[in-house]
Amino acid sequence: MFKVERKPVADLGMDDTAKGLAPERIEKVMRWVLERESDARLRTYVETCIHCGLCSEACHYYLSYKRDPSYAPVSKVRQTLWDILGRKHPADGETVKKYARIAFAECNLCRRCSMYCPFGIDIAYLLALVRRICGLLNVAPQYLQDNTNSHIHTFTQSWVGQDDYVDTLQFLEEELRMDILNARIPLDKTGAEYMYTPHSHEVTFKTHLLANMARILNVAGIDWTMPSTDGWENTNQAMHAGYYETMGMIERKHFEAAFRLKVRRILAGECGHAFRAAVYDGTRWLGWKTPPVPYVSAIQFFYELVRDGRIRIARKIQEPVTVQDPCSFVRNRGLGEMLRYIIRATCEDFREVTPKLEHNYCCCAGGGVINYGPPWKFIRMEGGRIKVRQFRETGAKIVIAPCHSCHKTIEEMSDFYKLGLHVLFANELIVKTMEVPEAMRAVQQKNEGTGGV
Amino acid sequence: MTEKNHWDWDTAEKMVSDVREWRDRFPVVQEFVVSNDGEKVAAVVEQEKQKVAPCVNGKIWGEAYERVWSLKFLPDHRLACAVLRDYEWTVVVDGTPWEETYDFVWNMTFSADGEGIAVNIKKDNGFGVALNGNTWEHRFVETRDLVMSPNGRSTATRVKTKRIATLDIAGFAEKALTVAVDGKAWDSHFLGIWGMTFSSDSASIAAGVKLDHLDFSVAVDGNIWGTSFPGIWEPVFRPGNRDAVAPVKTGKGWTLAINGRLLWEKRFSQVWGQRCSPDGQHIAAVVAPEFGVWTIAVDGLPWEMTFGDAVLFPAFSPDSGRVAAVVKDKDRYTIAVDGIPWKENFDMIWDPVFSPDSRRVAAKARKNGRHMVVVDGRAGQRTFEEMWEPVFSPDGAKMLMRYIEDGKFYRKVVKVEEI
Ligand code: SF4
Ligand code: SF4
Ligand code: SF4
Numbered sequence: 001m002f003k004v005e006r007k008p009v010a011d012l013g014m015d016d017t018a019k020g021l022a023p024e025r026i027e028k029v030m031r032w033v034l035e036r037e038s039d040a041r042l043r044t045y046v047e048t049c050i051h052c053g054l055c056s057e058a059c060h061y062y063l064s065y066k067r068d069p070s071y072a073p074v075s076k077v078r079q080t081l082w083d084i085l086g087r088k089h090p091a092d093g094e095t096v097k098k099y100a101r102i103a104f105a106e107c108n109l110c111r112r113c114s115m116y117c118p119f120g121i122d123i124a125y126l127l128a129l130v131r132r133i134c135g136l137l138n139v140a141p142q143y144l145q146d147n148t149n150s151h152i153h154t155f156t157q158s159w160v161g162q163d164d165y166v167d168t169l170q171f172l173e174e175e176l177r178m179d180i181l182n183a184r185i186p187l188d189k190t191g192a193e194y195m196y197t198p199h200s201h202e203v204t205f206k207t208h209l210l211a212n213m214a215r216i217l218n219v220a221g222i223d224w225t226m227p228s229t230d231g232w233e234n235t236n237q238a239m240h241a242g243y244y245e246t247m248g249m250i251e252r253k254h255f256e257a258a259f260r261l262k263v264r265r266i267l268a269g270e271c272g273h274a275f276r277a278a279v280y281d282g283t284r285w286l287g288w289k290t291p292p293v294p295y296v297s298a299i300q301f302f303y304e305l306v307r308d309g310r311i312r313i314a315r316k317i318q319e320p321v322t323v324q325d326p327c328s329f330v331r332n333r334g335l336g337e338m339l340r341y342i343i344r345a346t347c348e349d350f351r352e353v354t355p356k357l358e359h360n361y362c363c364c365a366g367g368g369v370i371n372y373g374p375p376w377k378f379i380r381m382e383g384g385r386i387k388v389r390q391f392r393e394t395g396a397k398i399v400i401a402p403c404h405s406c407h408k409t410i411e412e413m414s415d416f417y418k419l420g421l422h423v424l425f426a427n428e429l430i431v432k433t434m435e436v437p438e439a440m441r442a443v444q445q446k447n448e449g450t451g452g453v
Numbered sequence: 454m455t456e457k458n459h460w461d462w463d464t465a466e467k468m469v470s471d472v473r474e475w476r477d478r479f480p481v482v483q484e485f486v487v488s489n490d491g492e493k494v495a496a497v498v499e500q501e502k503q504k505v506a507p508c509v510n511g512k513i514w515g516e517a518y519e520r521v522w523s524l525k526f527l528p529d530h531r532l533a534c535a536v537l538r539d540y541e542w543t544v545v546v547d548g549t550p551w552e553e554t555y556d557f558v559w560n561m562t563f564s565a566d567g568e569g570i571a572v573n574i575k576k577d578n579g580f581g582v583a584l585n586g587n588t589w590e591h592r593f594v595e596t597r598d599l600v601m602s603p604n605g606r607s608t609a610t611r612v613k614t615k616r617i618a619t620l621d622i623a624g625f626a627e628k629a630l631t632v633a634v635d636g637k638a639w640d641s642h643f644l645g646i647w648g649m650t651f652s653s654d655s656a657s658i659a660a661g662v663k664l665d666h667l668d669f670s671v672a673v674d675g676n677i678w679g680t681s682f683p684g685i686w687e688p689v690f691r692p693g694n695r696d697a698v699a700p701v702k703t704g705k706g707w708t709l710a711i712n713g714r715l716l717w718e719k720r721f722s723q724v725w726g727q728r729c730s731p732d733g734q735h736i737a738a739v740v741a742p743e744f745g746v747w748t749i750a751v752d753g754l755p756w757e758m759t760f761g762d763a764v765l766f767p768a769f770s771p772d773s774g775r776v777a778a779v780v781k782d783k784d785r786y787t788i789a790v791d792g793i794p795w796k797e798n799f800d801m802i803w804d805p806v807f808s809p810d811s812r813r814v815a816a817k818a819r820k821n822g823r824h825m826v827v828v829d830g831r832a833g834q835r836t837f838e839e840m841w842e843p844v845f846s847p848d849g850a851k852m853l854m855r856y857i858e859d860g861k862f863y864r865k866v867v868k869v870e871e872i
Pocket of ligand 3 (some may be wrong): 108109110192272273325326327328329362363364365366367403405406
């Protein structure tokens with residue numbers, strides 16, 4: 001049978017940290033996670049699985065690696081969690097590193113496999129437990145650890161200073177006013193309908209995305225605000241590293257900012273895992289069944305704006321367009337039809353992908369994998385082969401990917417495989433096609449296009 | 454409180470300013486802020502491009518600036534804001550700018566009497582704090598958050614004391630995060646530090662600290678509690694002494710700890726937002742007796758009624774005998790007092806305010822886009838476009854309402870029974 005050779009990957013966060021690990025410490029952490037923390041689910045799943053392998057065909061890694069059995073979901077659990085549960089002797093650093101590679105770099109926690117398992121076993125949950133063990137032992141990709149270090153100090157994933165954040169928003173407001181008359185990015189406005197929470201990249205090197213959001217909110221006449229304090233960023237890489245204490249702290253900060261500002265809803269930017277952390281993992285770890293403040297994804301928000309005529313679509317994109325269904329929004333939240341509604345409203349030639357909606361494949365960047373940086377790029381490129389094939393078959397020139405992780409990796413894949421694909425966020429789609437009413441335009445003669453993309 | 458005696462509690466109704474008229478004069482009028490006594494209303498207005506200024510009761514205040522933000526009335530009714538002029542930031546108080554200028558200022562904070570005003574500052578790539586226009590001598594690699602002592606004379610901020618390059622996880626593990634008080638960093642450093650708080654005598658400061666992935670504690674003036682826990686939230690001090698109280702996670706659930714020792718016997722699925730009574734005798738906290746079910750526990754005893762969505766920080770009455778908190782169930786907000794929620798619920802409700810004699814509770818609320826005062830669960834007859842939190846008179850018999858109706862800002866004094 002075809003067997004894939006795993007290329008070794010040098011990663012300080014796993015190599016150096018695994019070296020000096022004492023077996024007693026490994027044992028202690030494993031016991032803590034498996035005996036004190038994990039709930040009945042672990043036992044049920046382990047006892048229920050009949051090793052039938054029906055989950056295999058679901059996994060994009062398995063498919064992309066030519067059905068190599070070691071990439072089958074159940075096999076990844078067998079090589080990690082079952083190994084841990086059945087161990088007679090304490091593990092050493094090298095073993096932890098092996099677990100870490102599988103749990104961090106061979107699973108995107110996308111949960112597609114659970115749909116194909118006759119018992120609905122949540123393999124992603126099991127592999128996340130392995131991540132937690134490895135993470136607590138500091139054996140996790142260096143870039144991911146750096147993100148989480150940043151989270152605990154700055155409540156953002158990219159070391160954004162409190163001064164830089166506010167300064168950037170003020171600057172973006174000024175810029176926006178070149179186009180939109182008297183546009184505002186209101187800070188700390190209490191009692192607004194929405195608090196917008198972006199990805200930190202929207203205030204660092206992808207500021208046009210935040211400007212786009214502000215543009216849409218202004219044009220649609222939405223009552224909104226952003227906090228001037230920590231709690232504004234919505235990503236949560238700590239969730240991916242298994243640092244649940246930090247994950248919880250980030251989400252709490254986030255919701256408390258909303259409570260302080262007395263907003264009715266939180267409007268989340270286009271980031272799949274951020275949505276997942278706020279709606280499921282982080283919220284529940286804190287003890288809330290559902291988000292304590294309604295948490296609206298950008299997809300749902302745009303859908304409602306277009307449906308209710310709060311913004312008018314003035315022109316349509318002519319080139320063939322296809323879609324990436326981010327797992328966190330689509331498989332795990334069912335927003336796929338809303339996403340298609342937005343695309344059909346703004347694009348002339350929409351080409352569906354196969355499989356689609358909740359059956360769509362993960363882009364291979366999810367679960368934080370995109371954040372592991374250059375050392376792991378080939379994992380994303382190779383693991384995404386099935387995705388590439390899917391896009392190729394549509395013949396589309398543009399992919400709508402409303403998730404920072406999906407977006408970035410598809411851009412990389414397009415370069416790597418020379419697909420010639422242009423990737424757009426949903427907000428870019430709206431800004432490119434919406435009408436800015438005459439009275440709102442700062443420069444009256446500038447009728448065509450609205451810039452900002 | 455005595456200060457409130459000097460407010461005008463006799464004039465029944467006064468139109469302070471026609472704020473709609475401001476909108477005719479200026480292309481942009483930002484959010485309004487009002488003074489505690491309701492005698493002033495202000496907003497940042499834009500006269501023309503890159504020319505903004507605070508406007509108070511209809512009069513432009515001082516000169517125009519390139520940017521103005523963080524406009525706030527101080528407790529003593531002076532107005533303060535951060536302004537950018539000629540590419541330099543400073544703080545302006547009632548029209549008078551501080552002499553020092555900065556690359557950026559944020560987190561404007563002040564003491565309860567308004568005497569101390571402080572901001573986090575950035576200057577020449579160093580970070581610090583400025584209190585009443587005087588900047589800490591020492592600068593840090595980074596500062597975040599700002600707290601001020603009750604007496605208004607000390608400030609503290611979270612700091613990074615050495616530069617750590619991005620991706621330097623080994624450097625980070627060597628610990629460079631701590632608290633700086635009045636310009637001096639604590640000797641001890643941590644993997645994470647958050648939730649700074651001053652003691653009531655302004656002499657001590659506590660914060661939650663991360664020692665390792667499953668090892669959290671509280672540091673008081675840089676000294677770590679003798680015990681650590683697998684989870685911890687922000688500490689608070691008891692009024693009148695230096696006992697630090699923090700929610701901690703144990704093997705059996707969350708509870709409160711004091712100076713490192715467990716305080717409450719009962720364990721909960723979650724505990725946070727602990728608040729001490731003014732006399733220091735009682736502690737109330739937000740608790741989840743079980744997953745997804747929220748209430749308030751006072752001295753470890755949870756209220757019987759629970760709420761599904763959320764319960765916010767508890768507030769004690771001035772006599773320390775009663776507790777009120779915002780509660781949320783099925784996306785509707787109301788207030789619960791001593792365990793009993795008000796019958797009516799709202800689209801949004803603001804924090805509860807006790808009368809000086811502790812007998813009444815009032816709050817600002819919103820329903821169907823209109824604002825109103827709610828007293829002891831009874832919503833006022835009149836509703837307003839916009840309003841600010843109600844203020845009780847010192848004798849508790851009257852209430853000051855500050856609101857905008859028909860585009861005009863009013864202050865109105867009413868007998869509480871007539872709300
Ligand atoms: S990547 Fe997705 S399909 Fe594959 S094992 Fe992980 S959760 Fe299952
Ligand atoms: S499909 Fe379900 S039962 Fe079958 S091997 Fe996979 S996880 Fe186990
Ligand atoms: S990156 Fe995108 S496709 Fe992949 S798990 Fe997140 S949302 Fe899913």
